[in-house]
Amino acid sequence: MEFLDVIKSRKSVRNYSSEPVPEEILNEILEAGRNAPSYQNRQCWRFVVINEPDRIKEFANNTGLVGKINYFIKDAPLIIVACADPLHSGTMNKQNYYLVDTAIAFQQMMLTAWNYGVGSCWMAGFNEKVVKKHLNLPSRIRVVAFSPFGYPKDRETTYGKFLKVFSGSKARSPLEKLVHYNKWGKKG
Numbered sequence: 772m773e774f775l776d777v778i779k780s781r782k783s784v785r786n787y788s789s790e791p792v793p794e795e796i797l798n799e800i801l802e803a804g805r806n807a808p809s810y811q812n813r814q815c816w817r818f819v820v821i822n823e824p825d826r827i828k829e830f831a832n833n834t835g836l837v838g839k840i841n842y843f844i845k846d847a848p849l850i851i852v853a854c855a856d857p858l859h860s861g862t863m864n865k866q867n868y869y870l871v872d873t874a875i876a877f878q879q880m881m882l883t884a885w886n887y888g889v890g891s892c893w894m895a896g897f898n899e900k901v902v903k904k905h906l907n908l909p910s911r912i913r914v915v916a917f918s919p920f921g922y923p924k925d926r927e928t929t930y931g932k933f934l935k936v937f938s939g940s941k942a943r944s945p946l947e948k949l950v951h952y953n954k955w956g957k958k959g
């Protein structure tokens with residue numbers, strides 16, 4: 772796909788076929804994360820790859836009460852949990868860059884996946900404490916996000932459609948609302 776087509780056609784996928792993601796594609800996805808830019812190139816991201824059906828179901832049952840909204844992840848053939856080691860990033864202007872570093876890497880991974888027709892859905896709906904315990908993460912490691920990865924099923928579920936409408940997924944603000952030229956308040 773052309774680069775911009777990948778970006779523009781990507782959408783959150785909430786209904787997955789059980790077809791496995793080939794190992795070569797998984798490796799490309801991980802490479803895309805590995806090559807991301809980061810605070811002083813400290814590369815704070817760490818990824819937990821869950822690729823066994825029983826482990827995926829187990830994980831889906833261990834994301835806490837709020838995680839129930841994302842229970843559809845149980846059907847995906849692959850889940851990647853994007854973690855960060857804040858000691859391998861930094862803080863500037865009171866902003867914790869481990870979040871930025873890991874978000875950049877994870878989005879690169881999602882776009883790379885989509886380039887191969889593999890869908891994903893960024894997830895913040897989980898209880899970090901529960902996830903950390905389930906995955907045996909060391910205490911200093913943060914869970915930034917996770918995502919199912921897999922081939923989209925042809926039809927969306929009613930729940931998937933509901934979530935899409937609920938989050939207004941299709942809408943994007945016009946550039947005029949987002950962009951200021953030279954100084955704040957100057958449009959065009």
Ligand SMILES: Cc1cc2nc3c(=O)[nH]c(=O)nc-3n(C[C@H](O)[C@H](O)[C@H](O)COP(=O)(O)O)c2cc1C
Nearest residue numbers: 781782783841892893894895896934938939940941
């Ligand atoms: C930080 C963040 C957290 C999100 N958390 C969830 C989530 O917990 N469950 C879910 O189904 N979608 C989640 N999403 C997906 C958004 O709802 C979705 O990206 C947005 O509606 C735009 O739709 P699109 O991805 O199809 O373009 C999240 C996205 C981001 C960036």
